[in-house]
Amino acid sequence: MQLLPGFRDFFPEDCARRNYILAHWREVCRRYGFVEYDGPVLETEELYRKKSGDEIVKQLFNFCDKGERAVAMRPEMTPTLARMVATRERDFKKPMKWFSMPQCFRYEKQQRGRLREFYQLNCDIIGEPSVAADAEMIALVIDVLRSFGFTENDFVVRVSDRDAWLAFLAAKNIDVPRGQEFLQIVDKLEREAPEAVEAKLKSFGLTLDEVRAFIANPGEHLEKFNELSAELNARGLNAFYQLDPTIVRGLAYYTGIVFEVFDRSKKLRALAGGGRYDNLLRDMSDGKVSLHALGFGMGDVVLGELINDTPHALEKMQHWIEQRPAAQVYLVIAKEERRSTALADAQRLRELGFRVDFSLTPSKVGKQFQAAEQSGARVTILYGDEWPNVKFKTLATRDEFLAAHDSLIAKLDELKLTIEEF
RNA sequence: GUGGCCGUAGCUCAAUGGUAGAGCUCCAGAUUGUGAUUCUGGCUGUUGCGGGUUCGAGUCCCGUCGGCCACCCCA
Numbered sequence: 001m002q003l004l005p006g007f008r009d010f011f012p013e014d015c016a017r018r019n020y021i022l023a024h025w026r027e028v029c030r031r032y033g034f035v036e037y038d039g040p041v042l043e044t045e046e047l048y049r050k051k052s053g054d055e056i057v058k059q060l061f062n063f064c065d066k067g068e069r070a071v072a073m074r075p076e077m078t079p080t081l082a083r084m085v086a087t088r089e090r091d092f093k094k095p096m097k098w099f100s101m102p103q104c105f106r107y108e109k110q111q112r113g114r115l116r117e118f119y120q121l122n123c124d125i126i127g128e129p130s131v132a133a134d135a136e137m138i139a140l141v142i143d144v145l146r147s148f149g150f151t152e153n154d155f156v157v158r159v160s161d162r163d164a165w166l167a168f169l170a171a172k173n174i175d176v177p178r179g180q181e182f183l184q185i186v187d188k189l190e191r192e193a194p195e196a197v198e199a200k201l202k203s204f205g206l207t208l209d210e211v212r213a214f215i216a217n218p219g220e221h222l223e224k225f226n227e228l229s230a231e232l233n234a235r236g237l238n239a240f241y242q243l244d245p246t247i248v249r250g251l252a253y254y255t256g257i258v259f260e261v262f263d264r265s266k267k268l269r270a271l272a273g274g275g276r277y278d279n280l281l282r283d284m285s286d287g288k289v290s291l292h293a294l295g296f297g298m299g300d301v302v303l304g305e306l307i308n309d310t311p312h313a314l315e316k317m318q319h320w321i322e323q324r325p326a327a328q329v330y331l332v333i334a335k336e337e338r339r340s341t342a343l344a345d346a347q348r349l350r351e352l353g354f355r356v357d358f359s360l361t362p363s364k365v366g367k368q369f370q371a372a373e374q375s376g377a378r379v380t381i382l383y384g385d386e387w388p389n390v391k392f393k394t395l396a397t398r399d400e401f402l403a404a405h406d407s408l409i410a411k412l413d414e415l416k417l418t419i420e421e422f
Numbered sequence: 423g424u425g426g427c428c429g430u431a432g433c434u435c436a437a438u439g440g441u442a443g444a445g446c447u448c449c450a451g452a453u454u455g456u457g458a459u460u461c462u463g464g465c466u467g468u469u470g471c472g473g474g475u476u477c478g479a480g481u482c483c484c485g486u487c488g489g490c491c492a493c494c495c496c497a
Contacts, residue, residue, distance in 0.1 A: 005488070052497060058423095059495085076497045104497090109423080111491075120497095251497065269496085297497075334455050369457040384455065395457075 006108070006116025016321045018119070021300050021307075022101055024147045025121045029099040032140050034123060037098050039080035041105075045070040047079045050284055051253075061105045061116075073105035077122040078277075078295070079284065085126055086285040094127030094291075097136075113269045113302040123274075124295030126281070131224055133294055134257045134276065135231030141261060141272050141296055142240045148307060149316040152239035155271060155306075159228065159259040160247040162275075164221035168214050174204055183248045186211070190246060215245045224257060249273060253280045259296070263306050271306065272298035325376020329412065331358035332368045334384030342383050345408065354412070379415055381408070 003009060010018055026036065045062050062072035074080060077100050085096070100122045110116055123140055125133045138157055145155055165186065166179050174182070185200050198208045225243055232241060249258045258275030274296025282290040307313045329349060331342045342358060349356045357375050359368050372380045373395060382391040389402045392411060403411045
């Protein structure tokens with residue numbers, strides 16, 4: 001009877017919140033011309049080892065299946081995407097703009113904003129080397145967040161370019177193979193003590209001041225960022241992003257432009273992160289396919305917390321949820337001899353697409369109205385002594401009127417009950 | 423993986439080492455054809471679990487599991 005740590009039940013109110021997030025993710029992605037894909041929840045452990053190395057295994061929900069295969073619940077979508085792209089890459093025109101909203105699993109200790117199970121929006125563009133694709137990606141992540149009601153006062157995209165750092169190192173005559181190690185230091189710059197950072201930089205023959213000077217003024221290594229800015233500014237998104245060279249992302253496989261999205265108050269961990277990974281598909285497919293690629297991921301957990309912490313976003317979500325009550329019409333069966341008629345009507349209305357509910361067992365009229373109220377229905381239809389008329393009631397206004405039973409559909413139409421799409 | 427704080431009814435929380443309680447929720451009735459309020463009644467506990475100290479443990483001690491927070495990590 002106990003929930004596993006880091007896993008969630010989705011009671012109706014939680015499920016409505018989750019659906020709100022997933023529905024908006026999907027809607028904005030489609031607005032940007034992205035198509036949805038999905039893959040298996042279970043993959044071979046090997047797939048994740050190949051991308052992230054053997055250390056990843058301790059972060060996986062993994063086990064041996066009955067066929068002695070080492071398998072793992074997916075902790076992320078990119079390896080699955082890589083496999084799918086490598087399998088049928090030639091069947092799709094480039095650039096491929098794909099998105100997915102997988103439920104992912106990671107064996108980690110849970111804490112604020114991080115569970116062992118979560119949904120993650122993944123958007124990727126495959127086969128497009130131009131900076132226009134990076135701009136499209138960043139515009140998408142901005143608009144996804146804006147769809148939840150967030151403004152430039154609520155979040156910011158911090159953009160950087162790993163190549164600018166590599167150019168910085170080249171100018172200092174530092175070997176490219178050590179670039180990765182250097183980027184790890186930059187990644188931790190904000191979190192580590194200055195003395196510790198200074199010590200690490202010493203092995204590169206660099207000082208903290210030199211690095212800070214570059215961060216403050218990256219100078220001429222920013223052609224790509226300027227191109228990106230032009231694209232984003234043309235879309236009117238100036239206020240939503242800023243250059244921040246300290247963002248390099250922890251992962252080795254990123255190349256070029258990378259970005260992370262943070263809430264303005266910096267109370268929460270990153271809302272989303274991504275960047276270009278031009279070599280990953282080649283490396284994972286052992287050279288079989290070589291395509292430019294970039295993408296980002298956004299989890300539902302931190303996003304949900306920011307929505308909760310942001311009054312106007314919370315209000316927007318609640319409004320959306322209230323628009324989707326369980327029922328539109330509630331049939332009140334005041335006289336049990338009318339039940340079979342009510343059942344026939346329920347069936348007919350449901351076939352027309354109305355959301356209809358009624359008491360399954362005989363119940364007092366007062367109770368039925370209470371249940372009608374709770375179901376979210378706007379209108380009740382009462383079957384009783386008035387037969388062959390039925391009594392309509394608009395719950396919000398308490399207006400009542402009698403109508404002939406055979407004009408029922410027309411009356412509902414007059415009440416402008418629309419069939420809302422879910 | 424490391425450290426700090428916390429686990430009592432479905433929820434929020436009380437209870438000096440001395441009989442485990444309240445509010446809310448839920449259910450029923452007052453009200454046999456109309457939703458609110460009110461009133462009345464009712465349900466819910468191995469005090470997370472296991473051990474120890476004690477005449478006696480919800481309370482103190484140890485362990486364990488779970489939760490929150492920070493660190494590590496963060497695909």
